[in-house]
Every structure is written in C-alpha cells, then in structure tokens.
Amino acid sequence: MSTNNTKVLPVGTTLDRYIMHRQYAFAFATGELSQLLRDIALAGKIVHREVNRAGLIDLGGEAGQQNVQGENQQKLDVIADVRFRRALTNGGEVCALISEEEEGIVFTGNDKGKYVVAIDPLDGSSNIDVNVSIGTIFSIYRRVTPFGSQPTIEDFMQGGQEQVAAGYILFGSSTMLVYTTGHSVNGFTYDTSLGEFILSHPNIKSPKNGSIYSYNDGHLKAFSEPIQKYLATCRERQYSARYTGSLVADFHRNLLKGGIYLYPSTSENPDGKLRLLYECYPLAFIAGVTGSLAVSDTEAILNIKPATMHQRAPFYIGAPEMVEELMGYF
Numbered sequence: 001m002s003t004n005n006t007k008v009l010p011v012g013t014t015l016d017r018y019i020m021h022r023q024y025a026f027a028f029a030t031g032e033l034s035q036l037l038r039d040i041a042l043a044g045k046i047v048h049r050e051v052n053r054a055g056l057i058d059l060g061g062e063a064g065q066q067n068v069q070g071e072n073q074q075k076l077d078v079i080a081d082v083r084f085r086r087a088l089t090n091g092g093e094v095c096a097l098i099s100e101e102e103e104g105i106v107f108t109g110n111d112k113g114k115y116v117v118a119i120d121p122l123d124g125s126s127n128i129d130v131n132v133s134i135g136t137i138f139s140i141y142r143r144v145t146p147f148g149s150q151p152t153i154e155d156f157m158q159g160g161q162e163q164v165a166a167g168y169i170l171f172g173s174s175t176m177l178v179y180t181t182g183h184s185v186n187g188f189t190y191d192t193s194l195g196e197f198i199l200s201h202p203n204i205k206s207p208k209n210g211s212i213y214s215y216n217d218g219h220l221k222a223f224s225e226p227i228q229k230y231l232a233t234c235r236e237r238q239y240s241a242r243y244t245g246s247l248v249a250d251f252h253r254n255l256l257k258g259g260i261y262l263y264p265s266t267s268e269n270p271d272g273k274l275r276l277l278y279e280c281y282p283l284a285f286i287a288g289v290t291g292s293l294a295v296s297d298t299e300a301i302l303n304i305k306p307a308t309m310h311q312r313a314p315f316y317i318g319a320p321e322m323v324e325e326l327m328g329y330f
C-alpha cells in the first residue's frame with residue numbers, strides 16, 4: 001500500500017537515504033528489496049575499484065576460458081561475476097540468480113529469500129582492455145515458487161512485465177547507478193571521495209525524438225531490408241552515428257540525449273545477439289518508465305515470453321518517435 005509520502009528528494013541525496021525514503025512510501029514494505037538494492041550498489045563499488053585499477057594490477061585481458069555464450073571471458077568479467085554473486089548471496093534476500101557468465105541457475109542457499117536476479121555482471125567486455133565504458137545490467141523478480149523451497153527456472157521465466165526493479169551501473173567517465181522500481185528512473189553518480197552513490201539525475205525522462213543512431217555498421221549487409229532503409233534515412237538526415245560496443249553506454253547516452261540503439265536479427269543470427277533476460281528486459285523496463293520504447297521485430301520486448309535462460313532477441317530501443325518510425329518500416 002502506497003502512503004502519501006511523495007516528497008521529491010533533492011539532487012545530492014545519498015542512494016541509501018533515497019532507498020529508505022522509497023521504502024517508507026510503502027506501508028507494508030519489509031525492507032528486503034531495499035537491502036537487495038544496497039547489495040547491488042556495494043558490489044558495484046567493488047567492481048568500480050577493480051575496473052579503475054585494472055591496468056595497474058594486470059586485470060586486463062582474457063581469463064583463458066569461455067562463458068556459456070562461447071565468448072572468451074575477460075578477467076574482469078569473472079571478477080565482476082564473483083563480486084555480484086557474493087554480494088547477492090551474503091545479503092540473504094536473493095534465493096537464486098542467473099548470470100551471463102554462468103550456464104545454470106546459481107542457488108544462493110537462501111531458500112527463504114523473496115527475490116531472484118538476472119544479471120550481466122560486466123557487459124561490453126571487448127572494451128575492458130582499451131579503457132572504454134562498460135556496464136552491469138540487472139533485473140529483479142519476486143519469486144513465484146514457494147518460500148523455503150528450492151527456486152526453479154520458473155522463477156526466471158515470468159516475463160519482463162513482472163520485473164519489480166531493474167537497473168544498470170555504467171563504468172564510464174564517472175560511475176553511475178541508474179535504477180527503477182517502476183515509479184521513476186533515477187541516476188546516482190559515484191562520489192569516490194565519499195564512497196557513496198549520490199542522486200545526480202532525478203526522474204529521468206526520455207526526449208520524444210532524437211538524432212543519434214547506434215548500431216554496428218559492420219553487420220549492415222546482413223540486416224533485413226526495412227532496417228537498412230531506416231538506417232539510410234538516418235544517414236540522409238545526417239543524424240549522428242554513435243556506437244561504443246557497450247550497450248549500457250549507448251543506451252545511457254541515447255536516453256539522456258535522444259537516440260535509438262539497434263541490434264537487429266541477421267540472416268546468420270535470426271535472434272540477434274542480445275540476451276533477453278539480463279540485457280533487453282531490464283533496459284526495456286527502464287525505458288518504459290522514462291517514456292522511451294523497446295521493441296523486437298514483431299512485438300514489445302516486455303511482451304516476449306521467455307523460453308530459455310540465455311535466450312536472445314533482436315532489440316531496438318530509444319526515443320519513442322524514433323522507434324515508432326522504425327516500426328513503420330517493418
């Protein structure tokens with residue numbers, strides 16, 4: 001039950017205070033989601049530390065093994081996976097998680113935990129060695145299996161509409177945590193001198209339109225005709241092409257400035273590349289709250305019913321008028 005605690009907290013509020021404030025807005029909140037968000041923030045601070053000293057202590061480069069997607073894991077990929085797993089296990093609120101880096105469900109042993117988490121601990125790993133932005137993406141669900149029992153795949157197959165919270169941490173020129181519990185999207189910049197995330201971007205709203213487009217031009221010839229035509233229009237209008245290879249960075253920039261990100265299906269990869277549960281769903285949930293749109297080839301991302309943990313989906317996300325125009329080309 002929501003109370004009338006609608007006071008807007010000012011820029012400069014710490015993440016902890018903000019989370020508490022939101023918790024008090026719900027009369028029957030138990031504080032577990034609040035604690036879970038704090039756990040994610042703590043792991044984010046630790047990963048921030050590792051990312052920032054990676055070049056100094058030989059944390060760059062490959063770890064010498066592949067993840068479940070068949071991609072070479074970077075050392076920081078593995079470190080981030082361990083850090084988030086540990087924080088989510090120690091917190092006690094999470095009964096299980098799935099991660100881009102792990103083939104199966106990771107059981108935390110907290111069978112009384114109310115929540116499950118889907119996470120990409122460090123996305124954009126090809127950028128690690130070259131000091132370009134990378135990010136963490138996460139999605140939180142209330143479990144559907146009974147408390148006290150071992151969680152199952154069913155807990156993760158609820159669909160994007162059932163997310164109770166989602167967010168990302170961008171390790172960029174500064175580190176930022178952006179998250180939503182469905183009410184508003186707020187961005188917190190990490191103040192390294194204080195060791196605190198500080199509210200810097202309250203109530204983020206997407207511009208209705210924009211002039212930035214982000215996609216991998218190397219794959220252009222493999223895209224379907226409608227996508228190629230839409231991109232030709234962007235070029236004719238002299239939109240700015242901006243693509244880092246880190247979804248979090250590209251999404252964040254486009255959200256603040258107005259733009260569209262595209263990772264289409266290709267003839268070789270009909271489902272595209274991006275993972276539904278821990279890349280597309282969380283960003284689509286955030287997008288929806290800001291007023292932007294996230295779609296796949298045929299339907300809204302959040303309406304796709306998942307079938308497997310590491311499922312992929314074609315992904316188009318951005319300013320609503322840009323996404324609507326793209327859909328017109330289909």
Ligand code: AFP
Nearest residue numbers: 071123124125126216245246247248
């Ligand atoms: P990696 O983590 O394997 O670098 O993948 C990053 C990513 O999932 C997403 O963040 C990028 O936007 C996209 O893949 C880049 O893929 P391409 O290299 O095919 O453009």
